[in-house]
Amino acid sequence: MTVKKLPLAKAINESLRTALDADPKVVVMGEDVGKLGGVFRVTDGLQKDFGENRVIDTPLAESGIVGTAIGLALRGYRPVVEIQFDGFVFPAYDQIVTQLAKMHARALGKIKVPVVIRIPYGGGIGAVEHHSESPEALFAHVAGLKVVSPSNSSDAYWMLQQAIQSDDPVIFFEPKRRYWDKGEVNTDAIPGPLHTARTVREGTDATLVAYGPMVKTCLEAAAAAADEGRSLEVLDLRSVSPIDFDSVQASVERTGRLIVVHEAPVFFGSGAEIAARITERCFYHLEAPVLRVGGFHSPYPPARVEEDYLPGLDRVLDAVDRSLAY
Amino acid sequence: MTVKKLPLAKAINESLRTALDADPKVVVMGEDVGKLGGVFRVTDGLQKDFGENRVIDTPLAESGIVGTAIGLALRGYRPVVEIQFDGFVFPAYDQIVTQLAKMHARALGKIKVPVVIRIPYGGGIGAVEHHSESPEALFAHVAGLKVVSPSNSSDAYWMLQQAIQSDDPVIFFEPKRRYWDKGEVNTDAIPGPLHTARTVREGTDATLVAYGPMVKTCLEAAAAAADEGRSLEVLDLRSVSPIDFDSVQASVERTGRLIVVHEAPVFFGSGAEIAARITERCFYHLEAPVLRVGGFHSPYPPARVEEDYLPGLDRVLDAVDRSLAY
Amino acid sequence: MTVESTAARTPRSAGSGSKRAAKTVSAKKDSAPGRGTPRGKSTARGKGGAAGSGEPELVQLLTPEGVRVENAAYDSYVADLTPDDLRALYRDMVITRRFDAEAVTLQRQGELGLWPSLLGQEAAQVGSGRATRESDHVFPTYREHGVAWCKGVDPTLLLGMFRGVNNGGWDPNTNGFQLYTIVIGSQTLHATGYAMGVAYDGADSAVVAYLGDGATSQGDVAEAFTFSAVYNAPVVFFCQNNQWAISEPTEKQSRVPLYQRAQGYGFPGVRVDGNDVLACLAVTKWALERARAGEGPALIEAFTYRMGAHTTSDDPTRYRRDEEREAWEAKDPIKRLRAFLESEGHADEGFFAELEAESETLGKRVRDVVRTMPDPDAMSIFENVYADGHALVDEERAEFAAYEASFADEPVNAATGGEAK
């Protein structure tokens, strides 16, 4: 058994290395992924070891990157694309929505486009505009795409392995502010399914659902709540499309209360979908309406106010209070 | 008082004509909007009357169209852009999301970008791929944009007037399968606010909320339900961002039941947001969970099965049955 | 296999006889100044005449009257064509046109929802299509019915998406012919990526990306030019400039001839007479050979004309004059080759009569197949959304099946919806 303690970014690096090693059809491509090793060093050293045809520095054009990745996939490759920051995925949005997502269905299943699109996302790193966004809802709404987001090093490693092995396009959202958080990775483990949620803390009074960067925040909130004598269950959703509603439902049937937490704006966000569906499934179990904690309906604000914008422990606990007040 | 009976498409044409007449800064731009008058003839005759500098046939490039419209707006113009079909807005998505939506905030209010983007949307016309989609959720999630959709000729006329007068960017979704439906337009009326819902049928047993093409479907469903002795209230939402939750709440407080109907896929669609928020506001009033009727999580299907994909009277009434069964 | 699709698979690029059939009448032996040989990178660039000086020259091997003119740069690419080959090209064009006409009729009869006619573009499509080898991969727009034919795709398969029974009914892997792409320009990037893969594989094949004149304005096409140049990908961009993008003339897309676009990206651009099947064949062969030899991409602008409406939904009388169409009729690609075949004695009445009969047979088969094409099952909505499945699709499929079943079992069961409650 090989267990290493790795920062999340390094776990992704190792995962890419494993995939490049295992399958000659895997290629990594994006802006600055080669010689520089990516602006976050996630692809550090890969070009040196696998060459310029496997780890490809591309022209500065996201639509071109995804569009050529699709072509490579049609040729039998398995491209892993890096979009440098969340806010720069939009030039590629057309290729993702009208082509990547729909080609398998368009061809009645006769072609597959196993493209993974890695996107460092979310805020909390004090960055300038376009470098802190959480656009996952804009992909989850689109049929044909799968959308996942790991919250820790082990998931980062394994979920990326599974995303690369999937014959479907996967949008892989990496919680950039957790890149430097260390966690154990067992590279010999047999991972669970890619799209199931995981209970990361058990509790009885209310359920917190989160994914990516907010899992840590929710765990902190649950710990703080415990001090006040409240028992919160925390679910790491891991997958935003599909969503493991069964696990959420099972938890809510026990706790009777649900708070969904994400960085993305609440309006039309993941929380809306989860609230709607879980309310339908658990109508007679819910003691309070599903509450949502997330970003506001405003452009991501300047760094000096992002702490106010981002859901933190206090806002999560405020929602817990409001839920318990019903 | 000037009341005319006009097809919805013609009402938009008249509205554009009124705006072009009233304000020399209004320009209409898009592919084939000039000499051809648009593939739906919505801009018919405008270039002939206002010239090539006011009604502009553009190169075939949606990002270019929206990007230059932004530039024109910065110069003091009020561009009204036509995207030829729903499925072709995505090349412009980056300009819309990263620029158009955010510029007013980026400049701390010092600049305004009053651009209207008209998009014929939705299915039911037997078209090929990309010509029948309902992407409104992908715009509603984005702060800085307003999103509206008229359901009838009068609203088409007046809401477009108001969208053009608005200093904010407005995504104006036109229900293309209702283009030929006639309705009365009073061009001397004083219209109500752009973003309020309208009760189009009163009822007591459950509330149906819809917008754009589905309003007619819901009215038909309500008529059919009436035959079975059920009294359904129908709200025409008119605006998807902002959403007039107050009106929906008021209705649900009376009926206790809510069904949201739209063509767009249910997953992460408008129905999710409405269900989540109305459940929060009306937790003690709801007799049943908010139900959603909409498209499935699959690419818009080929024309010969679109009737199965699209929410019709029967699927709406099925949801009503399910709601009443609680 | 049907008669026409068998024939469509016959490789045309290998000269099947030694008799050189495409004789030239012109005697001038020197290549036109400034045009050079098409093989050299720098000399090929800018070929076709100077920018801004009126209509640029275009590569032509057959005049509109069907007279073979010499062209030092490109003659060699058609030098080994036999009379059989020439008749086969003629057959391709006639059958393609016949098929297209049938589809237009079927649309009028309500059997198809829409049809984008290729009328007038047969030479561009057959010439370029026949220049490809079986291993070359094609990325079409939505109008490449003639190319599909050349790649051996059963033409009836093209009709499904326009009837509305699917969004693309053939297997792109079988014939190296990708599905039609409706979002303008997208496919040029797929073609480029595919070609990058061909290069990484070290394979001896190339890729053709079709695009229209309007498409040249799309950012995706520019990015395809950039990527293909930077990676030296073996891709040929074959732009059919049919003068119109729906109602907009080419001047709304560019103020200089389109083939010149390539130069600024570092690869050659050539304008060819798009109504001259021999010239299209020759220029595309040249470009494909370059690509396969590792010399990278090229742009071909086939100067042609959309004789019909943009699609059956379009009314071109609103934006263009009849005289324009009439002028182009004189350059008809089929008449042109026929004149040449006749003047050279390569084809007799029997050939033309037989071809007429074959076309009719195809027309009938197309009608029969379309009319009996079954509507898809409603449940197909939930198929092939994902390759590996998706829980929500499974849930919605089950719900929908229960909903549908609720109608079958009258009296209506109250427990419709089938949801886990």
Next chain:
Amino acid sequence: MTVESTAARTPRSAGSGSKRAAKTVSAKKDSAPGRGTPRGKSTARGKGGAAGSGEPELVQLLTPEGVRVENAAYDSYVADLTPDDLRALYRDMVITRRFDAEAVTLQRQGELGLWPSLLGQEAAQVGSGRATRESDHVFPTYREHGVAWCKGVDPTLLLGMFRGVNNGGWDPNTNGFQLYTIVIGSQTLHATGYAMGVAYDGADSAVVAYLGDGATSQGDVAEAFTFSAVYNAPVVFFCQNNQWAISEPTEKQSRVPLYQRAQGYGFPGVRVDGNDVLACLAVTKWALERARAGEGPALIEAFTYRMGAHTTSDDPTRYRRDEEREAWEAKDPIKRLRAFLESEGHADEGFFAELEAESETLGKRVRDVVRTMPDPDAMSIFENVYADGHALVDEERAEFAAYEASFADEPVNAATGGEAK
């Protein structure tokens, strides 16, 4: 108003004296073959040397050693520069560099989150910036600190977005200098649309869109080229080819010199020595005059070098060699003009000392302003999202205010959130 921003507003384009200061030493009077006059559309095209034949020529008026060389095509654009004007250009560059260095330091001290240094690109920015008139409108990237200076924007305003107190802190209408744009290439379309508006207005002004070498790959930039050409918009695309897009050299964006891109879109492209402020001034003036005269767009490639890191977050040692930087140091734009000023006797020690003091004053002011720049109020999140308001924003603002208030009023009130229930 502060000393430097007052000075920055002095118009430079009108020659303020009759003494022609920019004397040339070279005696060759004939324009170099193939370069022609910059005014003619077709002759200007392709100027700068043949494609693919090694390094193309670039327009240069001052050698790296500070020697003025004659250029028949562009000399007239700097002919009326007085010694005052030359010193002013020098001052612009020195102050710009000083300001930039201060910002880098402030970033290191934690006062700024990030800074994109323009070190090495002063001539390109000051030359082009000073070529604009007050009524000309500029659309920058995120690195145009020198252009901002020339347009009279108070430099401290540029720091807000990099400190994280706003996303753009100046009023774009005051100085004709738009906000910085981070999404690569977007602003070229805004500039084009703005220029279309200028043309519709019949105004006698023009627009400059700045972009980097990497940006030339973005589809938006290609679309800007297409739109500007088709509408003949008065826009100058000023591309600072600083050889790098973060870690990627220009060869990853194009296999031919970037200025050649323009030709395929039907407008002239020129490569200019981006470290030669006189050449940048002259070529930009030429392009702006053309644009104002209704001759449409032009592309200028200013061949320069990013002497520092991409931003303060970047570590260039990972991808480029020190020698490259050293080679470019010899071409430093400031040293070059200083050598010329000195050899011509246009500036004495007093001038340089005074300028040094002025720079220090600016540095100090920048430090002081930044350090006292207030953080925005949390409630500012809800401001300016919409011009006409939005119900949801109002609701969220109220909720957030109530939530914040709940902390102020200890003991905590159970009814937090303030929502309508």
